[in-house]
Amino acid sequence: MVNELLITGARVLAANLSDAPLRDILIRDDRIAALTAPGEIDPATRPHRPAPDRLIVPGLVNGHTHSHGALAKGLVGDRVALEVFLASAPAVLAGRTVEDKALSARLSAVELIRKGCTACFDLFTEVPVPSVEAIHAVAAAYSETGLRAIVAPMIATKTLWQALPGLMDALSPEVRARVQDLSAAPETAALDTLQTAFAQWPEGIARPGVAPTIPLHCSDSFLQNAARLAADHDAPFQTHLAETEAQATLAFAQYGKSLTAHLAALGILGPNVSAAHGIWLSENDLSLLAEYGTGISHNPMSNLRIGSGVAPVRAMLEAGVTLGIGTDATNTSDGQNMFEAARLGATLSRVAARDPSAWLSAEEAFTAATTGSAQLLGLEKTGRIEEGWAADLVFLDLATTHYVPFVHPLRQLVFAENGAAVTSVMIAGRLVLDEGRLTTLDEAKLRAEAEAAAARLNSVNAPGMKAAEALGDLAGCFCLGLAPNPQGLARRLNGESK
Structure with a gap:
């Protein structure tokens, strides 16, 4: 059975990164099957996910x-x-x-x-x-x-x-x-x-x-x-x-x-x-x-x-x-x-x-x-939103302050985004994060397990870590003394001296 999902109403970062026009994305299995102008594919014909006020970018x-x-x-x-x-x-x-x-x-x-x-x-x-x-x-x-x-x-x-x-x-x-x-x-x-x-x-x-x-x-x-x-x-x-x-x-x-x-x-x-x-x-x-x-x-x-x-x-x-x-x-x-x-x-x-x-x-x-x-x-056709490419997508909330006003998608994405706007994440056509909720794991359980494991390991390893710190200082001092002349190292790297 072919699994399909039509995502509509979102701004989508163009493959050339120059703009983020309104586009609909048809996902089929783990790939992007189509990237169309809004309304070209009838939402009534297949599973449909509206994504208004979202900027979708490649993962x-x-x-x-x-x-x-x-x-x-x-x-x-x-x-x-x-x-x-x-x-x-x-x-x-x-x-x-x-x-x-x-x-x-x-x-x-x-x-x-x-x-x-x-x-x-x-x-x-x-x-x-x-x-x-x-x-x-x-x-x-x-x-x-x-x-x-x-x-x-x-x-x-x-x-x-x-x-x-x-x-x-x-x-x-x-x-x-x-x-x-x-x-x-x-x-x-x-x-x-x-x-x-x-x-x-x-x-x-x-x-x-x-x-x-x-x-x-x-x-x-x-x-x-x-x-x-x-x-x-x-x-x-x-x-x-x-x-x-x-x-x-x-x-x-x-x-x-x-x-x-x-x-x-x-x-x-x-x-x-x-x-x-x-x-x-x-x-x-x-x-x-x-x-x-x-x-x-x-x-x-x-x-x-x-x-x-x-x-x-x-x-x-x-x-x-x-x-x-x-x-x-x-x-x-x-x-x-x-x-x-x-x-x-x-x-x-x-x-x-x-x-x-x-x-x-x-x-x-x-x-x-x-x-x-x-x-x-070694991932082929991954990291861009184009037909035939991996359905690895990140949904960003355009109401987040660093996108208001929304003027230059790429600059605001690279120079302002810190992950705060991430609402959903799709990997291989599967929503693993859906409107802030992880769909694959129980995060509360994960946190409890991590806290318990870290407390146990840090307690058991404390003596060894203290002893290792003293040894580490010796290694650090040795390395600090190796290259007091960065210019000399640069010449050696470029084959100008032996």
Whole structure:
């Protein structure tokens, strides 16, 4: 049986983003079957939903997040750099059951939906190694909630202490003895788990992905085997690339070249591959990414929150790199609000460049947050309102103050919207949020479960988190001393000096 729904009376953001005329939308199953002038299709001939005083826009697509962060809200310190945060992450995530991991994914998914997001690339973490049960539980959580997702557990072969060249030698003998007891999973364990999880993938809207966490944290053979696994299963592959100055600097100590050049030499880069952050990239790096069709998820909120830097988004676009936008984890960006991420992506570019022509326009920011991110997830015909495209739609209340008066749809959407106007969300033709009510989950029950789980985990993990903070400070001091001369690093990235 074909399921149809005719939506009438709404303003619909045009595919070229230039206007939002009154249009009727015919949904058939999970696709947009027709986009017509008002009244062309008789509402009496099929199920009908009036949407007066609504602006309908394509669902936003989150190019990079971590669902495990939803149960760790408020646990990232006020002034904590990435490496300090990474040192404490295992302690924060300790003791989580399979249900805790699924719960965190449901919590993250609900926040995304309520903020107008319809799909995400989730690099959730399970310590010390991912399990088939947890991967499937997270996938099922997304399918239950109704959010499209790429579920890609982060995998690695080295701990932070083993990954950063020179860090272990910089530690005192006492501290070195403590961190030497920490270890990552055996090289084959994570890939074998993924292979099994892929072969038995549960039905639903979630799809599998492969996510080696950071190149420095993985052996070369592991990265290559992970890339083969992704290719064999036609799965998206994502890693964190040049997120911090320390990573960019240490790449030369480890590989004698930039992280991007190293991945290219290993045969990792390709059109199914994307990288998160991409802050410390050179023109040569961007040329390589464009050459291989590898995209970048720009995550401006966490980039600022943990002081990693400002990504060169204009240079990315000029080089021909596919640009998406992501929120990163709730705990490192304090939310899953893609409207805020898109707005910050546009406005932050105005700080990075004095020339207004180099600023990220509203159109570029919204495109990155929709079709750009969709490309990173491998989603076809997603992120635009056109016939044949995915019926992933967000309904916004035009009575919300930032749309009064309603003058320029795109500018008001990108520069003013914060999720407050979201009333309904449709994903794959299904209303998962209907006039403010989530139709797929009991939110009161979800809240009670999340509060109980967080209280239990934070209590149990408190001693470990306190010990990890002291170790994290050591890692942070080590990284701060690596690149006292940013200009020198820039010259090295561009091959001007060794």
